Amino acid sequence: METYRSRWIEVAQSAEIPEGALKEVAAGAARIVIANHAGNFYAFQARCPHMGAPLSEGTLVGSKIDCPWHHYLYDLATGENYYPKSVYPEELKHAVPRLKTFPVRQVNGRLEVKLAD
Numbered sequence: 001m002e003t004y005r006s007r008w009i010e011v012a013q014s015a016e017i018p019e020g021a022l023k024e025v026a027a028g029a030a031r032i033v034i035a036n037h038a039g040n041f042y043a044f045q046a047r048c049p050h051m052g053a054p055l056s057e058g059t060l061v062g063s064k065i066d067c068p069w070h071h072y073l074y075d076l077a078t079g080e081n082y083y084p085k086s087v088y089p090e091e092l093k094h095a096v097p098r099l100k101t102f103p104v105r106q107v108n109g110r111l112e113v114k115l116a117d
């Protein structure tokens with residue numbers, strides 16, 4: 001039986017990911033990117049939900065991640081798509097995928113990610 005604690009998985013040392021950096025890590029069988037924006041850590045799926053680009057090769061633009069292939073922009077905290085959704089007509093907005101995000105916390109200098117149950 002899985003315990004509450006077992007769903008948090010250590011993925012890196014906080015010091016490995018300085019402010020403004022992105023790093024792809026393993027969390028169990030999943031691949032996840034950790035971003036450090038303004039001293040806060042965010043975790044999200046490693047591949048862009050559009051066509052699979054490696055988001056660790058993207059660029060942080062304020063509180064968003066800019067995909068390296070077609071420049072979709074996703075909010076780091078919510079995974080909500082900002083671009084191109086913001087310029088799409090209302091009837092097409094639902095078709096833009098969102099980024100899957102995960103809770104992340106620091107414990108004694110280590111970063112832990114909580115995977116979905």
Ligand code: FES
Binds near residue numbers: 049050052067069071
């Ligand atoms: S693969 Fe990321 S925007 Fe197309």
